[in-house]
Amino acid sequence: xxxxxxxxxxxxxxxxxxxxxxxxxxxxxxxxxxxxxxxxxxxxxxxxxxxxxxxxxxxxxxxxxxxxxxxxxxxxxxxxxxxxxxxxxxxxxxxxxxxxxxxxxxxxxxxxxxxxxxxxxxxxxxxxxxxxxxxxxxxxxxxxxxxxxxxxxxxxxxxxxxxxxxxxxxxxxxxxxxxxxxxxxxxxxxxxxxxxxxxxxxxxxxxxxxxxxxxxxxxxxxxxxxxxxxxxxxxxxxxxxxxxxxxxxxxxxxxxxxxxxxxxxxxxxxxxxxxxxxxxxxxxxxxxxxxxxxxxxxxxxxxxxxxxxxxxxxxxxxxxxxxxxxxxxxxxxxxxxxxxxxxxxxxxxxxxxxxxxxxxxxxxxxxxxxxxxxxxxxxxxxxxxxxxxxxxxxxxxxxxxxxxxxxxxxxxxxxxxxxxxxxxxxxxxxxxxxxxxxxxxxxxxxxxxxxxxxxxxxxxxxxxxxxxxxxxxxxxxxxxxxxxxxxxxxxxxxxxxxx
Numbered sequence: 487x488x489x490x491x492x493x494x495x496x497x498x499x500x501x502x503x504x505x506x507x508x509x510x511x512x513x514x515x516x517x518x519x520x521x522x523x524x525x526x527x528x529x530x531x532x533x534x535x536x537x538x539x540x541x542x543x544x545x546x547x548x549x550x551x552x553x554x555x556x557x558x559x560x561x562x563x564x565x566x567x568x569x570x571x572x573x574x575x576x577x578x579x580x581x582x583x584x585x586x587x588x589x590x591x592x593x594x595x596x597x598x599x600x601x602x603x604x605x606x607x608x609x610x611x612x613x614x615x616x617x618x619x620x621x622x623x624x625x626x627x628x629x630x631x632x633x634x635x636x637x638x639x640x641x642x643x644x645x646x647x648x649x650x651x652x653x654x655x656x657x658x659x660x661x662x663x664x665x666x667x668x669x670x671x672x673x674x675x676x677x678x679x680x681x682x683x684x685x686x687x688x689x690x691x692x693x694x695x696x697x698x699x700x701x702x703x704x705x706x707x708x709x710x711x712x713x714x715x716x717x718x719x720x721x722x723x724x725x726x727x728x729x730x731x732x733x734x735x736x737x738x739x740x741x742x743x744x745x746x747x748x749x750x751x752x753x754x755x756x757x758x759x760x761x762x763x764x765x766x767x768x769x770x771x772x773x774x775x776x777x778x779x780x781x782x783x784x785x786x787x788x789x790x791x792x793x794x795x796x797x798x799x800x801x802x803x804x805x806x807x808x809x810x811x812x813x814x815x816x817x818x819x820x821x822x823x824x825x826x827x828x829x830x831x832x833x834x835x836x837x838x839x840x841x842x843x844x845x846x847x848x849x850x851x852x853x854x855x856x857x858x859x860x861x862x863x864x865x866x867x868x869x870x871x872x873x874x875x876x877x878x879x880x881x882x883x884x885x886x887x888x889x890x891x892x893x894x895x896x897x898x899x900x901x902x903x904x905x906x907x908x909x910x911x912x913x914x915x916x917x918x919x920x921x922x923x924x925x926x927x928x929x930x931x932x933x934x935x936x937x938x939x940x941x942x943x944x945x946x947x948x949x950x951x952x953x954x955x956x957x958x959x960x961x962x963x964x965x966x967x968x969x970x971x972x973x974x975x976x977x978x979x980x981x982x983x984x985x
Contacts (some may be wrong), residue, residue: 508566524943559913563632586776599976610785611731611952614679623954630911633918634949641946642678644925645671645939646690653693657937665698665708667703667719669725670943672698677947683733692799695729699721705743716752720776723749727783743791746784750797751779757804758823767825771808775839775891776803780845805840806854816861817854837861838891847897859899865892866905871912874920877932886929888942889913897951910951917945 504800508947588955649655654663655671672694675687682692702708711718723745730738753759758769759777781798788794808823810832818832819840841858849855864870865888872889893913896906921927924939948955 496644500831501610519868552756561911561918566741582695584782597608611728611940611955613955614677614780616679619679619953626897626952628905628907630914631952634914637918637921638678638949640921640925641927641942642680642687642925644942645674646687648926648939649690653695653697655694655939657939657954659939663697664700664710664712664718665722666712667721667937667939668694669718669721670710670724671939672856673721673728674946674950676725676732676941677950679732681729681733681966682735695726695738698726699738699922702741702744706748708745714773716759716761716763716773717776719745719748720773720780722785724780726774727780727787731783731787739788742784742787744749746781746791746794749784750793751799753797754804755778757799757800757802757805759804759805760924766866769808769823771805771819771821771823771836771840774801774805774808775836776844778805778843780847798847802843805843808836809840809854810857811857812861814860816864819858820863832861834865835888835891836864838888838895842898845895850898859905860894862892862895863905866896866908872916873912874916885931886927886933886941886944890948892957893951900954901952913948917949921945974977 502676521747525574528876540892604848612618623635627634629827645655645852648659650660651662652663654665656662656664657667667777674693675684675691679686682695684691698708701710707715708719708722709715711722723742726742726745729735730742738808748763752763752765754765754767754769756769757771758766758771759787760766760770761773781794781801784790785794787797805819807827808821808829809817810829811817812832817837817840819836820830821833821836822880837858841855841862843972844855844858846854864889864982872885876885893906893909894908896903899905917927920930927941928934928938929936929941934940
């Protein structure tokens with residue numbers, strides 16, 4: 487009897503122990519599932535070129551103030567910037583050196599969308615971090631940033647939503663993409679500090695960079711580049727140079743070097759450029775202006791290449807060969823210089839482009855720069871300031887292209903000067919009040935034929951002038967070469983801009 491009771495007791499105990507153990511296991515499993523569901527999950531594997539410490543990230547990415555909802559009609563009350571002394575702001579200049587490994591460029595397609603490239607911004611581009619953007623707008627914007635920044639974000643979202651599946655942009659967005667329009671769109675994202683590592687636009691930027699690199703031909707030309715190869719190639723090179731500067735991604739260096747070589751080989755003896763890099767006699771200053779910009783960006787990206795400085799200087803000489811001083815002491819720039827060296831009448835767009843070029847090429851203190859600003863100052867008079875619907879004086883292309891060049895020229899001249907303080911508010915008002923509801927711009931003049939992408943990118947780039955390039959180019963001392971003075975003749979030819 488005692489044996490049976492013992493067996494029964496043992497059986498009962500084992501059952502109880504089993505129940506308790508199973509209960510504990512179930513409880514532990516439920517607890518694990520609960521905590522797991524609450525945790526963040528990695529949905530993909532990310533290859534990081536150079537992981538940054540949290541302290542470094544905190545220094546670079548300061549939480550932005552929530553966006554204020556503003557009424558564009560408030561701009562009607564604005565006239566000039568306040569002339570009060572701007573607040574002192576220091577920009578970050580220290581950058582961690584990134585160790586890079588030589589990589590076959592053919593692997594870019596596999597890596598670009600998965601690589602979280604670190605933001606490497608130095609010198610002129612240091613103003614593009616979130617913290618520095620706010621500081622630059624506070625220093626130079628005098629309250630305009632609350633209007634311009636929402637418009638910029640709307641433009642970036644429109645560009646993102648209208649990118650082609652292959653990473654390109656065309657005249658109107660997705661269809662008919664080429665490297666020229668893609669370069670302009672990329673420049674717009676990069677100006678805002680967006681890289682392949684960006685949360686909202688990283689994939690967009692990565693696909694755009696990949697499209698440009700994968701569409702470089704055996705010679706080094708970025709194709710398709712539109713009707714006139716030299717325009718599109720310069721824009722693509724410009725964008726790739728900024729992308730390399732900002733990411734430090736070694737995969738971009740070789741394509742950039744090959745693209746720059748095309749620009750140097752395509753320069754004529756007088757420093758000028760023509761359609762399709764024809765080495766003949768036609769000096770097209772509209773083409774030359776984009777090459778000055780591309781060479782400037784390439785010089786920043788490839789500082790160890792001494793040839794780039796030489797060709798940047800020569801490209802500016804090519805533009806000066808198409809300029810002439812008028813009776814008021816102002817230096818205007820024409821559209822083209824023909825085989826005989828005849829300089830036509832001044833064009834507003836090209837004169838603004840030439841003025842900017844003098845600053846980008848390190849000639850801000852030169853006699854030519856002062857003369858070109860004397861000419862350009864006429865566009866700060868009340869009846870010539872940016873105004874939507876105001877027709878261009880001469881030169882085709884519409885005023886949005888003029889605004890793009892002029893606002894940069896005045897900013898580089900002096901962001902606290904009267905020219906910039908008069909010009910910028912009028913431009914902001916004209917653009918903010920006339921942006922389409924979906925975020926794009928389209929010019930009101932004959933320049934409409936250039937399409938939404940062209941006008942959206944140039945408008946957004948103009949609004950980002952506060953932080954796109956810090957006004958430090960004057961520190962560079964590239965001495966101008968002597969350019970021949972040529973008698974001026976009238977030239978009614980329209981600017982043949984096409985990409």
